[in-house]
Amino acid sequence: MTYFAPLDDMVFALLQAAGDGAFEEGGLYGDLGDGVAESTLAEAAKFAEQALHPLDRVGDRIGARFSEGAVICPPGWREAYSRWRDGGWNALAASPEFGGLGLPALLNAACTEIWNGANMAFALCPLLGQGAIEALEAHASEELKRVYLARVVSGEWTATMNLTEPQAGSDLSLVRTRAERSPDGAYRLKGQKIFITYGEHDLAGNIVHLVLARLPDAPEGTRGLSLFLAPKFLPGGDGRFTLRNDLRCAGLEHKLGIHGSPTCTMIYGDSGGATAWLVGEENKGLACMFTMMNSARLAVGLQGVGLAERATQTALAYARERRQGRSGADQGRSAERIVEHPDVMRMALTMQVLTQAARAICYETAASIDRARRERDPVRAGEADERAALLTPVAKGFSTDIANETASLGVQIFGGMGFIEETGAAQLMRDARILPIYEGTxxxxxxxxxxxxxxxxxxxxxxxxxxxxxxxxxxxxxxxxxxxxxxxxxxxxxxxxxxxxxxxxxxxxxxxxxxxxxxxxxxxxxxxxxxxxxxxxxxxxxxxxxxxxxxxxxxxxxxxxxxxxxxxxxxxxxx
Structure with missing residues (x-):
């Protein structure tokens, strides 16, 4: 079960979303002209196909393991993450002020599709980091940016999003995690969060948790939520981040799919409270978190595109080799490749066009984000911002729905062998099922x-x-x-x-x-x-x-x- 990035289709969709003249000097994407976009995607494809994809089945079969409070990622993942970080892939779209490359959201979207097509469980870790970078850039104090942002941008440290609690799934008004003001200007967090992706792992030296919590005098409901930054390690007396914060992973969920991605239960404040700092203003945390969530929603849509592409490739390769039955009246002929049967044609073509439509919608959304940021005319920039907001729920919802549809059709094309784990088709179906659920159903x-x-x-x-x-x-x-x-x-x-x-x-x-x-x-x-x-x-x-x-x-x-x-x-x- 191999994966290759469909560069021709991706570049075509990217150019269409960018618009005529966008890659010329002075155009919206002038910094991607002279083949920069194509060469970047080619390098991303090479890394994904050679370093990430071979680890996908390893992650599914072995999974992340929890042992004595620590999480051990599947074999080979630490080395792959080091190569990912050293290659600068984490910094692709971040601001140059904090060590990023400042490249457009559209190019980053295409790369995000590639990472997830190759190994979705691995790609979830940097996906959350990208959202955290945007939230910190937009809302964190200059001091927090100075201390944390460059390290998250580089990938030296990773980041998480802590929203969900046992009683508070999609309804964040029910969040109970408490924050108390401390005389030193920091805050202390106490509570429990569940379903925290990469809340604990062994890929990076520190983990920056962004946590929604409620102050004692906060208003009821979502208007009373604040956003806090709580690192796994705090700076010790020598300034190095070696002092363990009062937070821990209490266990991992046993899931239907994405086994390589650790889904953690996090406990804050066993011994007086986890030290944290406010991001943005008190009681304005939901607005800050939505900066991260909106980024993540488009990224999850791109996860759907990547997985749908992978399912399509896998099923079509099988259909072109598997011989069974005869569609014509001549029963003396040898068995045909099943791709020649009209019903299999229908399924394979449905997979292809759903994937291409979802890719086009996601890339249009990313291009609108770029126009909102890069357009000099404030009216056109405002319209682009509205368009990105309009398309984001469509990109997330449709792309993740069709990921499930294509994965299911892929199993059907394989027939009985699709129900057998060794072909890999079943893993794609299991992995896809989370996509319409997380980051907002x-x-x-x-x-x-x-x-x-x-x-x-x-x-x-x-x-x-x-x-x-x-x-x-x-x-x-x-x-x-x-x-x-x-x-x-x-x-x-x-x-x-x-x-x-x-x-x-x-x-x-x-x-x-x-x-x-x-x-x-x-x-x-x-x-x-x-x-x-x-x-x-x-x-x-x-x-x-x-x-x-x-x-x-x-x-x-x-x-x-x-x-x-x-x-x-x-x-x-x-x-």
Missing amino acids: NGIQAIDLVGRKLRLGGGGALRREIADMYSVVEAAGGFAASGVVREAVAALEAASRSLLEADTSKALAGATPYLRLFALARGATLLMKGALSGDPRRVALARFFADNVAVAAPSLARVVVDGAPSLLEAGGTLL
Whole structure:
């Protein structure tokens, strides 16, 4: 079960998301011109294929181990992490002020897809570090930045996100971890956090925990949460970070998948309280944490793309070799490769187009983040920021859903052998299942999209997005499936109008099908835009997506507009 980064498809999607002229001198991505983007991705692919991918099955079979309060990562992972750090990959998108390379989010997004396609359990560690870097850059004091940020940027130290507690999953208003002010200007934390990815490990010399907690005089609910930085090791008398903080890992979860990634229960304050420092302002912690979470949500979407690509490659390689059955009437012929059977063709093509649509949506989201940061015109920068916010829940929700769909189709293509662990198809299906759950369940992404993002800029972000979709349809002219794609966009427009006028119960009932509808319309138009290149393969895949996937859009719109009464009525029978 090999993996190779699909560089041609990735570069094509990257260039399309960047826009015409973006890589020329003075363009938005002038720093990536002269082949910088392509060579960076080629080096990332080489590292992922040679150093990370061979360790993926090792991580699944052996997993992270907990022993006497310490976590031991799978064999070979420490060495791979050292190579990752020394290669500068952790610093790719961070600010040069703190030792980063300052490269665009779009290039980092493509690299993130590669890391996760090769070894998702390993890539989770630096994924969280990237989010922590953004949160600290945006909200930490200058002193915290001076002490911690450069070390996290370099990868010398790693970072975590501590939100969830046994009684507080998606509802952070229930967080009970306490913070008390200390005379020395620091704070002391007491409480328990669960599901903390890489909360303890042996890859780096220190771990910087970002922890949501509540001060004694804080308001109730999420308005009373503050964000704190609590390192595993504190500076001792000699200034070196050797003094163990009052926090520990109490154990690891035994999980369905991503076995190589340690998922920890963390205890703060066994002996008086873990020393921590405030990030941002008191009682404003959720806003700080959302900086990290929004970054992580796009990254998780890219995890979905990487895993879907891997599942597609794995299944297609098998389908091109496995011989069984005959699709024609001539029973005297030798058995055909199963990829020649129309039903297997359908499954493999569905995997391909779902992956390409998800990649295009994620890259468009990353490019919008870059425009918001790099665009000189404040109006265009503001519009780009709104677009990134609008697309982020779609990127996370759709990409992680299709990761599960493609992994399941991959097992089906393998047949009985897909159910056997040795082929690796089953591992991908197990690993994929967490993606729609963490960093905000996909139901929460849909609620965020419908409840907040549709109204950004007075609805202007949504109107601009739909107008862009229509412009692609118009540019496609005589494209064979342009009528189907136009119907998908029209269905999205009608469903959007209905939701903007709906009461809360109807909006919540229609949220999840609406996110799927949005993704199908946007994905269809982005694949159609790619087909304008004239590449026969891209034309064929865009048409397949339109006629076999996006054709569901009008039905989804009907669910959004008319489905709430029957859902709520039938739901009453469950109570």
